[in-house]
Amino acid sequence: MNTKIFDAHSDVLYKMWLDPTISFHNSPQLHITSQQLKSSGSKIQCFAIYVPENVKIHAFEVAIQMIDIFYEKIINKTPNLKLIRTKEDINHLKEEEIGAILTLEGCESIGSSIERLRALYRLGVSSIGLTWNFANEVADGVLERRGAGLTNFGREVVLENNKHNIWTDVSHLSEIGFWEVMELGNHVIASHSNVKEICNHPRNLTNEQIKMLIEKDGVIGITFVPPFLVENGNATVFDIIKHIDHVCALGGENNVGFGSDFDGITETVQGLSTFSEYENLINILLNYYTDTQVQKFLFDNFVRKFPGN
Template identity: 30%
Template structure:
């Protein structure tokens, strides 16, 4: 590990030393016999993504910050996609998501809110969001994680702190929508018992709890949704409204006794898309102590100034939200993965409600989001950008993890 005091620290060295031994997902099984093999995408250097320019002195400061501060991604999918995305739905029916351990080992992350496969866990249904599929997806992923030591299941804020100390990464199980609980309130308790610590109200489509962002009319949080919010408060499940309709989001913020997250979004004031949040929702979230994580999935956080999606347009949303509600209420939820994210969106347009996520302005389609393409490069480049743009150590610490920890200490049971 390069000494952070060395002002000529090589930029290709890992941000932090993690306990990675070379483990690959499901290597305790026999490929081709225990499961069907699908060639997977390259985790590192799949594309020529550029990093923000920093001086050697600034790079040394970046590396110091990674040692001193908690680095927490509020929203990602740390799986490795298959190379041939035309086979993706068949691949998904096996229920085996391959975690990108190699990529995570150089990401600098201490904790990540990983959102599994959500509605694309189509093991028993082509529609997704079925209870059995979600449980199957969760159990299979955690079985793999249990067979290695670098990534550890996270249940408490203390687990995050310990993961950093031990050269590990805390895996925070998150699910983007609650459709699978149907009208069964106690299923929230089951999810909590299985390790889920963050749950969205709705994923684009409306459900028993409330309206999603693609619904033509958002009736807000239902009576059952209000009960579910209160139950999540009691259990210690953090609440997410990233994909919820505006009224449902506002209702959730009002009803919740605890601060909530908008784990991955941006500012609609910069780009007219339902996938992004209007100022009143962002303000309401912050007023109750909550945090918005800035999103980087392809073609989401665009701006009129930057209609080609790169880290620059992503960070324009960050700065807008900081100016709107203050640095204490903004974080990062890149929503990235290992593989061709744009191709995956093309293959899963209906399942992921991509149409509802696109803005109403013209934009340049990109093959990948330059500078923030996958979990391995996201936080290193985010911190480089913040350092290069003169942010203080204190403010960077808040944005990359401190704000999230503050909310978790209120929202979680412990």
């Protein structure tokens, strides 16, 4: 099977920001490198801008630094890696080309500035995650004890995303915030979240949330974060299959994708410790699903939802 992989979440930029000596080409410190993308079937890789919790002031400046790493050290240094802004860009990728999508993980860096949000769109950001785990000016994250939803500014952010054909990403968002986004948002995804009924973790989604994402024709990126896959012990590739089976059983065959969280995790799934081991997951998936279904999970579902024609 000629596989094409769309991976909706990675933290390569964060790792490269922490350590400027890391090279995207083949550094052993990275789970995802350009060499691995080329040799292991990548077609689209998302790169998240994640400004860490401890950066309180100058958060926007840090976001800009990560965007600079994206262009200077990744796009400009990797032949055949192309920035993706629209679905047309995906459709126009040549055989040997791989697409790169810039995403935002949490709106901490924009504060309460709609101008900063629009500046990020103009710099190439195509997906806006509203929060990380805690509260910001937009909404509360899943670990904020208060558990509130969107602020007035947060509502404005979702509407602005709609207007500019930008994804609104609900991974990390509080449950009340999730339901508000479902009312307001046009292009909704959960880039890296799993099934709560299988693994009771605050970052995972309830059956009701999954059904609503399916109803909105959103996509859920099953993620390889071990504590989001299993409550105890080591996670294996078969645990990932269980989460996929569950979303499919809820009617989500056209709404499942992958958001690995590679380079955002220290612990990895057995047999899936770097991007090049996606192959192990694909081989096992093919034992349970048809080629067409596997290609939907790996690529088609996220592409179908990417804004544009």
